[in-house]
Amino acid sequence: MEINDLTAAELRVWRAFPRGEFVDFRTVDDEDPATGAGWGPERTVRAAVLRSLLLNGPQEDGEIASLSLAGARITGMLDLQYATIDHPARLRHCYFDEVPRFYGCRLRELNLSESVLPGLTSHAVHVEGVLRMTRARFRGVVRLGGAQIAGSLYLEGAEISAPDAQDPALQLNQVTVGDDLWAPGLRVHGQIRLNGADVGGSVNLNEAQLSHLGHGPLDAETLSVGGHFLMRHARVQGWIGLRGARIAGRLDLAYSHLSNPGEAVLRASSSTIGELWLRKGPPMEGTLNLRRAQIEVLFLEPEMLPDRVLLNSLTYTSLTPHEPAERRIPMLERDGDGYVPHAYEQLTAAFQRIGDDHAARLVQLAKQRRHRGTLPWFGRLWGHVQDVTVGYGFRPLRAAGWLLSLLAVGSVAFALHHPRPLKADEAPPFNPVFYTLDLLLPVISFGQEPAFAPKDGYQVLAYVLVLTGWILATTVAAGLTRTISRQ
Template identity: 35%
Template sequence: MRRTSVTSSSAIPSRLGRLTATERRLWRAFPHGELVDLRTGDFGADDPAGADGWPAERSVRGEVIAALLLGACPTVAGAVAAVRLAGARISGGLRFDHGQVAPLLLLRGCRFEGPVVFDGAVTESIDLSGSRLTTLSAAGAQVRGTLDLSDTRITGTGAGESEGEEDARTVRADGIRVEGGLLAEKAKVEGSFSLINAQIDGRVNLIDAELVGRGAGGESLNAGGMRVGRSLMAQRLRTEGALRIPGAHIGSSLYLTGARLDGRGHSALHGDSLTVVSYSFFSPHETGAGKQPFTAIGTVRLPGANFGSGLTFSGAQLTPTPGGPALRANRMQVAGSLHLGKGFHTDGEIRLTGARVTGHLDLEGMDSPRALLTLYAASAAGGISDTAESWPGRLNLDGFAYGPFSRYADAADRLNVIRRQVRRSDPARTGGFRAQPYEQLAAYYRSLGNDGEARTVLLARQRAVRAELSFPRRLPGYLLDLLVGYGYRPLRAFGWAIGLLVASSVYFGRVHPQHVSADSAATFNPVLYAADHLIPVVRFGQSDAWQYHGVPAVVTVVLTVLGWTLGIAIAAAAARTFNRN
């Protein structure tokens, strides 16, 4: 049966004038959703970059397409009306802003000579894949399907035109609502891609995309407040200019594996108050030639961010913004593990002030010996996976609380890490003192039942405190350390006491004293005489019956002083032992 044509001259709005043969062909195909393919099949000849050389037969006016979308051509019952056009040069731009568009729009491999504008429009799916555009404006639009910009190139206003704030926004899609996904795989956008407060119910695909902001401080992507129902996939993404996603909410995972973000002298990534429900990956991407690392040239900012199932920077390469940290993640929350190992490298600061990690902090394999790791007031409830070599050369561990270490190491090895604490006055220098890191480490050893290692840590803390004092104020500390190790080495005092008792007994055994009273019949015992002077309070009667003059008398006075000193030290050591502090 012969299909009846719905096209007649009376059905075409007069404002469109006379349609070209190609436009009439598109008009006839529209009610049935048929594809009008103007491509030759030669990839080079069909490249939209060379559309200036295409014949006139491959041109279609944008106003004709807009008329079809807005109902100028009647539809056919039982068919899905759609504009399906491939390999065309669209002249005059395409505008259907604030329109109610029921047909699908598919313009693949096309070249747009003017802007594409559908601000505030309500549309079905839009497919512009493989096309070349100047600008795209879809602020406040609602797409009841998918917006496909895969393999597109959006060039902006072009050289010679003003590059002000408005012109810098090559894609203006603030407040857009896409009920499906936003697909921009392998897209290249020259100028800012603006998605402020956008809502994408499906996924956002920026795999292998290239976003190049304009000017030294130009943004590559501005998606502050964006809500994504599923994952944000940006593997191997390339950006020049800041990538901004502050306050964004991602309903599943964030993939930035193998991405390269260049802030051009500014921060590479702004993720302040970002929320990711599932896992986030800032890690290498496996390729046939090996691993392609995640690279950021400029600070990665994640203050106040919330990651629901873990965060990995393993193998990442971070270069800080001059004067700033490489990673700034103050008050970050990670409901899972934070991975900063397996070749993670930076020479800047890793600032995790106030960060909360419910899983473990993985530093194993970190390669950042010149970095500064700031964990001030941070916590890793699940513990730490590390080696002594994996810690950076400079640390700020004051207030850092953590669970058990994944592998046991002696206190001496752990103390070597704590001694990398930076000074308050000069973060470039190590050797600063904070009490809390020592106390936290001692608590860890006590939790294992290893009080000896805990005392080693606390003794090191006392010595570090002493090093902060002036020399005269250090002297009592040196004495207390020598005698009983500040109370953490109580057996040392008993050793000193026994040694003094033996030495003084030998001395007094060779130098005989005189009777205090001529009537005394007491027998001299050099050991008990030495004990009479060495052991405070307890008396054996020898010092009451015998006395020395001259040098031996001075020895007895020195022995008495040392005895009281050791007695006080032993009492202090006993108190520390019973208090377990």
């Protein structure tokens, strides 16, 4: 491009480039670049001029050339497909008429902060430093699929709006970020796609506002994060997809409002997470899916749970904060898969690891009661008997209470009306207490029961005591067997 073809504004940029000087066309510091469509020729720069500078711009000995521009209206398409750019490109507070194209481009650094763009096409871009789009506003799709960014990707306070687009609004699938994906306060109307992305540092989406109701505003299947995934104080309308994700640190959803009524709100099945924090927020609206997930620390406050959860094959090492079993068990009863024995065993193990054996027994009792509902009528009947008598073996003192009560009833009844002896000259002296014990305890004999024969109603009482004794003995044996098998 000949220098004689440049406008006054373009000439200013051209002369500043070889010395790396900053060119600022703004009239005030807080100027809104969204009004850039009305900016005149005094601050308009053609994209072709910027392309020429970045590819073959003038050089000066002893100076470091760079493109550093603010407050300009950039007309035409900035097309740098497959180019190798050795100079930093900083286009801040600018207004782009057309979508810039960096497909397959290699850059030292790219800064589009505070700019307004109709979109961005940067598939497979390579950035040796950082890619900064702080508080940028995009009115179309941002395509960064397969990008390789050695440093950090900054999107804090950025806004991307592409609700009617067929493609995701922010495409970061298969992206590789060496450091952090830093995007607190990000606002996206559409979907963020992070499938297969690899972030060496942390992902920060604190205070983000994501909306794609009925769809997934955040689809991050098989995402790999070396640090934390932070979404504190976020507001998400639609589902969050983390199936098969690997998060070494903390997945923090504290204080966040997550809503997708009638469908899944968090899909984290088959994921591996260091810590999952669900706390201090309103109840989730939708279904929480943690099937087959592996979590070291599950920081879960019952108040944040939705009405439906999926916990089949979920494993966790620690469950905090410590809550009584009565507040944890309802989580298992909300499982959309029905009766899931594994979920009860996991909760039991969590209580046992902190030494709360009473809570562990309550969970096992709840498991047996839930299992009872899956049995045929005779199984349910026998289950009710075990529950009432000995609490399925988890409340053995209840059997002693039943035995003492029946012993008292039988002793009083037979003391008031002695049964007749079968052989008067051979019968031992009658003892109502030991006679009742002979009836109640099927494996112990005090010589009373075979020597005496009650009649009429007292014979019926004897039959009841014998039958009850056998039932208590059987349920106690079943409870002891269950306890021994658990140990």
